[in-house]
Each structure stands twice: as C-alpha cells, then as structure tokens.
Amino acid sequence: MKHEYPIVLKGLNHWFGTGDIRKQAIFHLDMSLPQGSFTVLMGPSGSGKTTVLTLVGALRAVEEGSVRLMGTELHAADEAVLRWARRQIGFIFQAHNLHESLTATQNVMMGAMVHSGVADAPARAAARHALDLVGLSHRLDYLPEKLSGGQKQRVAVARALVGNPSIILADEPTAALDKDSAAEVVDLLVRLGRERGTTTLMVTHDNRILERADQIMTLEDGRLVKTETSRSP
Numbered sequence: 001m002k003h004e005y006p007i008v009l010k011g012l013n014h015w016f017g018t019g020d021i022r023k024q025a026i027f028h029l030d031m032s033l034p035q036g037s038f039t040v041l042m043g044p045s046g047s048g049k050t051t052v053l054t055l056v057g058a059l060r061a062v063e064e065g066s067v068r069l070m071g072t073e074l075h076a077a078d079e080a081v082l083r084w085a086r087r088q089i090g091f092i093f094q095a096h097n098l099h100e101s102l103t104a105t106q107n108v109m110m111g112a113m114v115h116s117g118v119a120d121a122p123a124r125a126a127a128r129h130a131l132d133l134v135g136l137s138h139r140l141d142y143l144p145e146k147l148s149g150g151q152k153q154r155v156a157v158a159r160a161l162v163g164n165p166s167i168i169l170a171d172e173p174t175a176a177l178d179k180d181s182a183a184e185v186v187d188l189l190v191r192l193g194r195e196r197g198t199t200t201l202m203v204t205h206d207n208r209i210l211e212r213a214d215q216i217m218t219l220e221d222g223r224l225v226k227t228e229t230s231r232s233p
C-alpha cells in the first residue's frame with residue numbers, strides 16, 4: 001500500500017533521565033516526509049537529531065506525541081508492531097560498520113538474513129542484486145580493506161536496501177567520506193527515492209550534500225527551527 005507521507009511526526013516530545021535529572025530533549029516536533037523524498041536533518045551537536053532518528057526507527061519508545069510509519073502508530077505499539085516497523089527500514093550508519101573478514105556480498109547477505117530471515121541462496125541473490133544497484137557488481141568478492149571509503153559506504157547502503165525497505169534512516173553516513181564519495185552515496189539515495197519511492201531521512205553535519213535534498217530541517221535545542229523545501233520529489 002502506498003502512503004503519501006510514510007513518516008509523520010506530530011507533537012513529539014521526548015525526555016531523558018528521571019527525577020531531578022529528567023531533561024527534555026525533543027519539543028513538540030511535527031514533521032511529514034513525502035514518499036520518495038530525501039530529507040536532511042541538521043543542527044548543532046546535542047540538538048536531538050539522533051534522538052529523532054531512533055524514535056522514527058522504533059529503536060526507542062515514543063513517550064509523548066505521535067510517530068506514524070506507513071500509517072501505523074508507534075506510540076504505545078506492542079513489540080510485534082515495533083518489529084514490523086524496523087523491517088520497513090534500512091539503517092545506514094558511519095562507514096566503519098562492515099565486517100572486515102567478510103566480502104562485500106557476505107556483508108550484504110547478513111543484512112538480508114537478519115532482515116527477513118531468508119536462507120543462504122536467496123540471500124546471496126538478493127545481496128548481488130543490491131550490490132548491482134549501488135554499482136558494485138564488479139566488487140562482489142572484495143573484502144572491505146580492498147574497497148575505497150565511498151565503495152564501503154555503498155556496501156553499507158546495499159546492506160540497508162537488501163530487505164527492500166520503504167524507509168531509509170541514515171546517521172552521518174558521509175562523515176568519513178571525501179566530496180566525490182559523499183556525493184556518490186547521496187545521489188544513490190536520491191535515485192532510490194525517484195525510482196523506488198524510498199523515503200530517506202538523513203542526519204548530517206555535511207553541508208556538501210544540502211543542495212541535493214528535497215527538504216532540509218534544522219533542529220536547535222530539540223526544536224525544529226527551520227524547514228526549507230528545495231525541490232519537490
């Protein structure tokens with residue numbers, strides 16, 4: 001089923017700690033991300049970007065307000081719904097989370113097997129397909145140490161894509177990359193939005209990629225202070 005806005009946050013508040021040290025980290029956050037769009041979440045260190053990403057990713061319980069993924073509410077959702085939500089998502093983090101002793105294909109296969117519990121042969125086929133999609137079909141059997149920074153991060157993107165997610169959540173995926181490699185990874189995510197309708201939310205400090213974003217949202221002290229829409233998806 002298609003959803004015009006696969007990610008919708010309404011009146012989201014979040015706190016850390018209890019008692020005297022209880023501190024609000026997110027304040028009244030509203031956000032709607034259109035299907036196929038590429039949204040960048042910016043803001044100074046400590047402004048709440050990662051907290052938002054983990055709430056949207058069903059990695060943290062929603063305390064107050066609403067997070068809807070593909071129309072399904074995560075606030076007060078049971079574990080089965082949260083597991084379902086995580087299966088809709090491909091997660092991409094900084095470059096260095098590939099297993100060094102596994103080839104590109106094996107790294108991506110792990111994503112397929114964890115994601116959907118599929119067996120070896122279909123996981124291998126899915127991994128090859130995902131690596132082809134990110135332009136690495138000529139590097140299937142390479143170990144990470146033989147790949148460039150940009151190629152490693154494209155393996156991480158392939159691993160996130162292998163379960164065919166509707167949503168991609170990325171935390172600083174270009175931080176360790178040079179300009180061209182960063183552009184490569186971002187162009188890929190933008191293309192996936194256009195071609196497959198994948199909706200991406202990326203946390204970044206990286207000014208180099210802003211011109212490629214459909215929406216740029218800026219958080220300060222847990223509040224959304226600016227939303228810029230640069231082009232329609």
Ligand SMILES: Nc1ncnc2c1ncn2[C@@H]1O[C@H](COP(=O)(O)OP(=O)(O)OP(=O)(O)O)[C@@H](O)[C@H]1O
Binds near residue numbers: 017044046047048051
């Ligand atoms: N597990 C936690 N326990 C207590 N406070 C936390 C926890 N995680 C985050 N915080 C606090 O919540 C606020 C938002 O943190 P968050 O990590 O979301 O910011 P960020 O914008 O992602 O920062 P950075 O760019 O440095 O990663 C900060 O004040 C932080 O200290």
